[in-house]
Amino acid sequence: MKYRRLITMAFLSVAALGAAEQVVVRLIDGNPTLLVDGAAVPPQMFFNATSDRRLVADSLAGSFAAGGIHLQQIEAVPDWSLDFAEVSADVARSRYAGLEARLRALVAMDPEVLVLLRVRMSPRQNWADAHPDEVLTYQDGTRIFHSKWTACHSYASQIWRRDAAARLTALIEHLQKTGLEKHILGYLLFTGWSGEWNFFRQRRGKLPGKRYAELSNMAVDHSPAMRRAFREFLREKYVTDDRLRAAWQDPQIALDSAGPPTEQDVRDELPNQLNPASSCARAADYFACNARQVADALLEFARVARRCSPRRINGAFFGEFLFAHI
Structure with missing residues (x-):
């Protein structure tokens, strides 16, 4: 048709x-x-x-x-x-x-x-x-699949x-x-x-409804490619671990190990995700990085x-x- x-x-x-x-x-x-x-x-x-x-x-x-x-x-x-x-x-x-x-x-x-x-x-x-590290990836490591004709890069x-x-x-x-x-x-x-x-x-495909909903509604890419890009973004923005920790209010976080937010983090902070406040700074930084x-x-x-x-x-x-x- x-x-x-x-x-x-x-x-x-x-x-x-x-x-x-x-x-x-x-x-x-x-x-x-x-x-x-x-x-x-x-x-x-x-x-x-x-x-x-x-x-x-x-x-x-x-x-x-x-x-x-x-x-x-x-x-x-x-x-x-x-x-x-x-x-x-x-x-x-x-x-x-x-x-x-x-x-x-x-x-x-x-x-x-x-x-x-x-x-x-x-x-x-x-x-x-x-190139498995270059594929859109859910937070549990599952790579997103669309069809044999379209890779989810x-x-x-x-x-x-x-x-x-x-x-x-x-x-x-x-x-x-x-x-x-x-x-x-x-x-x-x-x-x-x-x-x-x-x-x-x-x-x-044959995914159960709950699992399909998880994967199809994902908002955050956890692929190795995105993790590398996110850490580069944070190094450029914060320069030092101390500045990152102050912004995110997390004394344990470091530029070399920081990762994207979880899906739950994003949904909890959805109304404020573009707000640079520390409560949603990780999500705001991630979306700024992804937009770039x-x-x-x-x-x-x-x-x-x-x-x-x-x-x-x-x-x-x-x-x-x-x-x-x-």
């Missing part, structure tokens, strides 16, 4: 109509305006959710083009194979065959089409299996950032080599639950996209409270 909808979006940075040279977003009369080769274009587009190359350019998609709406969105999955860096150029190209076929079908249907790619920055589960994982940046680069370079990027509006960077840069959700990790990762990928494709826009769905930790 195809789930599609017409959406109007505001874009975050720069890229563009039919074989466009440049797409940018600029303020005109105080309003963010999408410009394609210098001409203002209403940012109305068709969310073309199918991954079937036979359906992507069907009569529904064609009706939007006939109505003068030439902007579309489709999903693009980079090559998350573990042998990504080892395969031949021919094999690497073949892994984009599905995306290429969908784009060519859209161009054949509408020569003026410009496509916003929803780029999945989350790896597959086999990546998580290879920690936002603090430097390995994930490295691998995702390399794959984003390869995707953009492939589109440029094939000449298809002239029909790309830009790159919408997706990760997290529904691609919105929030926490992934544990899959229900999420934002830093997004900005890192946005810089990659801008560097590789300076004439195309890039952005993200971003800005939720609590479970996005900002």
Whole structure:
């Protein structure tokens, strides 16, 4: 079943109509305006959710083009194979065959089409299996699992950032080599639950209801990657053990051993978690740290996209409270 909808979006940075040279977003009369080769274009587009190359350019998609709406969105999955860096150029190209076929079908249907790619920055589960310390982790050490197609990476994982940046680069370079990027509006960077840069959700599977509720409602990442990032954050903020102990009102805590708060700590202090008062300082520090990790990762990928494709826009769905930790 195809789930599609017409959406109007505001874009975050720069890229563009039919074989466009440049797409940018600029303020005109105080309003963010999408410009394609210098001409203002209403940012109305068709969310073309199918991954079937036979359906992507069907009569529904064609009706939007006939109505003068030439902007579309489709999903693009980079090559998350573990042998990504080892395969031949021919094999690497073949892994984009599905995306290429969908784009060519859209161009054949509408020569003026410009496509916003929803780029999945989350790896597959086999990546998580290879990097267990980089996976979103519950306080008892349980690693969060979504599906074999989506690994629940920690936002603090430097390995994930490295691998995702390399794959984003390869995707953009492939589109440029094939000449298809002239029909790309830009790159919408997706990760997290529904691609919105929030926490992934544990899959229900055969988990008992209580256990599923614990894992699916978690608010704190206890992965080794996040623990390292949190301690670096605390060293930068407090510098000395004495300052940390005073802030947290805990004479036993130390910069080298401090960890994130428990789920119960967070829920007990939920109304005050952004308050720097000592009673909830640990939770406030954790959420500030996590917010930095999420934002830093997004900005890192946005810089990659801008560097590789300076004439195309890039952005993200971003800005939720609590479970996005900002």
